[in-house]
Every structure is written in C-alpha cells, then in structure tokens.
Amino acid sequence: MVFVIGGAYQGKLDHARANLAEPGAKVFICDDRTLEIDWSCRVIDKIHLLIWARQQAGLDPLAYLSQHQSQLLEKIVICDDLSSGVVPIDRETRLWREQVGRCSVLLAREADRVVRIFCGLATDLKA
Amino acid sequence: MRLFVSGGCKNGKSSFAEAFAVAQVKPGQPLYYLATMLPKDQEDQERIQRHRLQRADHAFQTVEIPGKILQVLQTCDPQGCFLLDSTTALLENAMFLPDGSVNLAAGENLGADLATLLDHLEQITIVSDYLGSDAFFYDPLTEAFRRSLAQIDRILASKCDAVVEICASQPIIHKGQDFFLPDHLPKASSGAGGVR
Numbered sequence A: 001m002v003f004v005i006g007g008a009y010q011g012k013l014d015h016a017r018a019n020l021a022e023p024g025a026k027v028f029i030c031d032d033r034t035l036e037i038d039w040s041c042r043v044i045d046k047i048h049l050l051i052w053a054r055q056q057a058g059l060d061p062l063a064y065l066s067q068h069q070s071q072l073l074e075k076i077v078i079c080d081d082l083s084s085g086v087v088p089i090d091r092e093t094r095l096w097r098e099q100v101g102r103c104s105v106l107l108a109r110e111a112d113r114v115v116r117i118f119c120g121l122a123t124d125l126k127a
Numbered sequence B: 001m002r003l004f005v006s007g008g009c010k011n012g013k014s015s016f017a018e019a020f021a022v023a024q025v026k027p028g029q030p031l032y033y034l035a036t037m038l039p040k041d042q043e044d045q046e047r048i049q050r051h052r053l054q055r056a057d058h059a060f061q062t063v064e065i066p067g068k069i070l071q072v073l074q075t076c077d078p079q080g081c082f083l084l085d086s087t088t089a090l091l092e093n094a095m096f097l098p099d100g101s102v103n104l105a106a107g108e109n110l111g112a113d114l115a116t117l118l119d120h121l122e123q124i125t126i127v128s129d130y131l132g133s134d135a136f137f138y139d140p141l142t143e144a145f146r147r148s149l150a151q152i153d154r155i156l157a158s159k160c161d162a163v164v165e166i167c168a169s170q171p172i173i174h175k176g177q178d179f180f181l182p183d184h185l186p187k188a189s190s191g192a193g194g195v196r
Helices: A012-020 A047-056 A061-067 A091-110 B013-024 B042-055 B069-075 B087-095 B106-120 B140-159
Strands: A002-006 A027-029 A043-045 A076-080 A113-118 A121-126 B002-007 B031-035 B060-064 B081-085 B123-127 B162-167 B170-175
Touching (some): A002 A091, A012 A076, A012 A113, A047 A061, A047 A076, A047 A091, A076 A091, A121 B170, B002 B140, B013 B042, B013 B081, B013 B123, B013 B162, B042 B060, B087 B106, B087 B140, B106 B140
Parallel strands (some): A002 A113, B002 B123, B002 B162, B081 B123
Antiparallel strands (some): A113 A121
C-alpha cells in the first residue's frame, strides 16, 4: 500500500495519478455517504469521508479498515490530514477528526510507503 | 532565486521571508516590500504599524499593491529583490469585494497573474498561508476560498525555485534544498504574521 496524506486541495490525487498509479488506473472517490470501498479500484481517494460516513452510520471505521487489511495492501489510499486546525466544537466532527487520525496511523503502519503532499510537492515520510 | 513560503499561522513565515529577502539583496539593488493588505479596522492598522516597525531596520521600499499585482512590473525595477506578503490577502481582496459581492473567478485570475509575475522577476519571495488541515465542513464560500488559495499555492510552488514550509519558525524544505546550505540559511526571528 501507498498511503498519501496531506491537507485539502494540495494535489494528492493528481500526484497519485501522475506518479504512483499505473496509467488509466481506476479511482474510487469516497463521499460523505460511502460505507463500502469498491475493491476493484486501484486508488481509493478521500477515505476521510468514508470514515465520516461509517461513523455517522454507527459502523466502526477503524475495525472496517483492519478487517480489509489484505485488500488495502494492494491499494493507493488517499486521506486528508484534518489534524492541525481548531478542535471542532461539535462532538461528531471532533470524533471524526480523531477517528481520521487513528485510521491514518493504522494505514501508515500497514503501508510500504507514506507520502505527504504539500502544495503539490511530495515528501516521503516512509519509504 | 524565487522562493515560496507557506505554513500555519504565527509560525514565523514573514520573519523568515524578510530575513531571506534581506540576505539575497545585492549592493545597490532595490529591495521592495509588496504590501497587500487593505486595512479594514483599527486592528489591521495596528498590525500594519507593527510590521512597519519590524522592517524599519531593513532598506525595504514599501509598495502598496492590494490588487492589480502586475502593475509592479511598471512601477518597480524588475531587476530588484521583491518580497510579497501575502497571497492570502491578495486573494481576499480580489474575491470579497467592497460592495459585498464575491468574485469566484478571483483565484484563477490571481493564479495566472502571479505566474506571469514570476516569469518576469528573478528574485522574489512570496508568502502564503496553509489552510488545508482543518477538520470542518465549511460553507461553500469559505471552501471556495480555501480551494482557490491552495490552487494558487500549487502554481507558485511548481514555478518557484525553492519551497519552504515554516513550522514553529523552523524551515521544512520541500524544494530547492541546495539553496539552503547551512551557511546560507537566514536566522528567522519570532515576529508577527505578514501584512505590510
């Protein structure tokens, strides 16, 4: 697995497409209602939104990612880094922010490579 | 050499950028400070005053340019050494207009203008703000501002020779490591964030 992390709009998916995935690789883009990943895709983008959706549905996102570890190993997984702003005042957003942190630690641990994108530029955090 | 500086709030971006610009300037070369903020209240006025005092020891010529950034190519010597602080204020001025209307194309236009500016200047340091790691579902306007600023940042980071993220006054070099050999690295002091 390659785990790509960075702030919003920093160019993570563009970087994954250009430098990490094979040409024409299928991309699965999570939204705020995505509960399941389409495992036929090579790139899984916006996993922080799947984490949100599962949390809202009462389904543990960390357990889901743990259960699918072997499938994740073949993927390029992209996540927004939500960790550096103000602590959200409402409980749901606060819990989500923490869950994204925990899931990111899990994904980074399982990944062979972790890349952080800042203003379109990549830094290998784990290679 | 063209340097792009970003990072979180009150981390010392402006101080680093000022020190870098001052270290870069050659004898006899004009040193320009491109002031971008349109003061809206007393707090802004005080911030501007604080920044002027901070720069008082340096030979900066302050150029007020809250919009129409390409005018500096006419009013300044393009061979000069420039410091632009910040893209965030420029985008705010261009996007949120005094009559209360919003220009959603401001980011795209400003990105193109700054790219043109970089094509014409050899020595410039540009300061921006990193707003990408918050955990909120923002309203569409705030989200449009964040997206536009990040798009401008990516254009600048791609065009500049060096890109530095400042964290607690310490530089993290993302591009152009050779420009930052220990002997050449300016010492960033603590100071207030960038306006004019």
